[in-house]
Amino acid sequence: MHSASWHLTGQSDCQLCPMRQLSIFAGLTVQELDNLGMTVQDIHLPAGEVLYHQGESARHAFTLRSGVIKLSLESPLHGVEKIVRLLRHGDLLGFEGLNHSHPRYPHTATTLDAADLCLLDISELNRLSEDLPHVRRALLERWQRALEESEFHIVEVGAGKADACLAAFLYHWCGVFPDGAWVPFPMARKEIAGYLGLSSAHVSRVMADFKRHGYLRESGQRIMVQRASLRKIASGMH
Template sequence: MSVPRLSDCLHCRMRGESIFAGLNPAELCTLGMEVQDIDCAAGEVLYRSGDPARHAYTLREGAVKLVKTLSNGQQVILRLLHHGDLFGFEGLREKEHRHDAISIAPGKLCRLDLVELQRLSERQPKVREAIFQRWQDALRASEERVVELGAKKAEARLATFLLQWAQRYPQLRVLPFPLTRQDLADFLGLSVEHVSRLMAEFKRQKLLQEARNQLEILSPQRLQEIAAAKSD
């Protein structure tokens, strides 16, 4: 992780997607807390489950996975985060993190001290409301994913995921795709072998192509049909 730098929230291009989006320039200039910019490498652990919760993060570039290790040693990816996503905010209510946060691509993040953030949210109801809204959005997405995992066949799960991933990059034809087959398996509740077979079949049918951590969806309509297919 790089040496932290003081962030310029007023001129940040991610301002509209941050928890400070509802603050005017004068309020931003008098936050009463520091926001730090940090860079991280692919594979870097930002925090582990059980670590004291001291910081929260906004992801500006890159991708991060939140991982829970079960009692049998199996790893489950709880969330895959993109630009604009928040994580670590459970520290506002809990003393320790409940999962691992691991970068899966070189990234840029904003780091916020949780003690200072708690004080700010008490002074600024708009910040508190923004945090709660993002929590609610994340909970809703998690609930929808649980339903999909239980109700959809494996190929429908994968097709749904690929379409949702593409939606996060609406301006791009070729998408960043740093996920390994293990990452996909851990997120979708499938085996690595099953994911590998499905991806190979999708490529054989010319639904997508992959190269150097990049993905291009060639037939979104066909993927939508697979994603919508009813389970037997």
């Protein structure tokens, strides 16, 4: 059953999709795509909408085509939201439903800006992953990438002083774009703080300091950084 907040905008054409090479169907031939026997729907959500809630039955998985989504969970001990991942174009989410032993979403997924996604049925994905080695291999590769992101969060971002943590985060976030480019950055200070385990005031002070030194520029929901300078700060060399 679809959430009332989802705006279904039509059926996806996986052959013509510009995100095809980043999707789980990247390794399939045109004939294999034609024979999938699976309908992929397009979804649009405005900023601030919940795609799914922690603990809900995981009936669908998603590919994020544009926008930024935060995955958060509520601490059972303190009732405080903790942001565990920040996702952007090409990332997958909701695939926990492929785990037959615990088919529930472990996080709440919320859009930080307007987002476009592909909607995939979990039961159909299970069938495809069993029948098509390319799909199964793509899913395993994406799980590995998610694990690497989590390890980065723990090792690089979750350790050291606040300025080093924030520098590591910004360096990593902007790393998929050409150096000196304006990078989409729809996160408020509170989201950055929630992700890094800092206070919003501390994040604001460090960001302001980076701006004063010329390491960072902001314009609307975009940033431009000096990656070499941030790398030095992240490594404790400044």
